[in-house]
Amino acid sequence: MSASLPGSPELPALPATFRPTLTRVVLLSVGAAMFVVITAVAMILENLGTGERTSFVFVALLFFGVLALLSRPRVTTDADGVTVVNITRTRRLAWAEIVRVNLRAGDPWVFLDLSDGTSMPVLGIQPGIAREQAIRDARTLRALVEFHGSGVNDATRNG
Template identity: 60%
Template sequence: MTATVTPLPVTFRPTLTRVVLLGIGFALVAVLTVMSFLLESFTAGDRATFIGTGLLGLGVLALLSRPKVVATPEGVTVVNLTTVRRLAWAQIVRVNLRPGDSWVHLDLADGTSLPAMGIQTGIAKEKAIADARALNALVAEHGTGRVAN
């Protein structure tokens, strides 16, 4: 069975996971802000600490929601939690999403493997499998042609 190739550019990201994480983050800020003003015994410093804690939590959850994989005619950009790596199509030898993997791994021509957290099985496993297949088809079309099933 031949997979249809997705038109470029395309961005793969765990949308549902991102919505959940950012929703929780904004709810955390709102709850801690409201609580800090409802508790009359709090000083300005206490309120600032509560609100700051909420903002810190939002920042961590926003960082966790950052991963994505962007495929363009020039290559693939992998955005993980704290790193961004740009790859030419020829650098990608294989796209792997094995049973039990949390996210896709890209086997590279230099013998290393790069996790691509933008395609993760977390909440939406079927979407992750479909995205991995789409990236697999793109690598077959634009890359070396040696792609795992």
């Protein structure tokens, strides 16, 4: 599965960023709409005190904050490696640390098999809403990993 095989993606210029754009737009739009609606309700209700109105706005901000946090995942590649930003964690990986990029049928997002024997979820590429885009992004990331010398060689793997 090298970048030179037919059907392999063309390598993008680095740095390149992959993120679930449609999911991000939906989450941030819903968060903003919820904030506006809850705040408007708090201001319209006549029998609420200042403390109660403040509580409504605080809850609206909390909802928006959670949805903004859920919209955070992305993968950024550069000449030195990959930065994976998931919901609450960010991890920097050298190209050589990534053994394989996996997106199997039914997976909620891409997984990276790492040289230390662990697997890492990459929420920045997820087939939920935009399946075809996620597949293209996963193939491109796989081609970048193979091109940048991760030491991955199909002849050295057992499957």
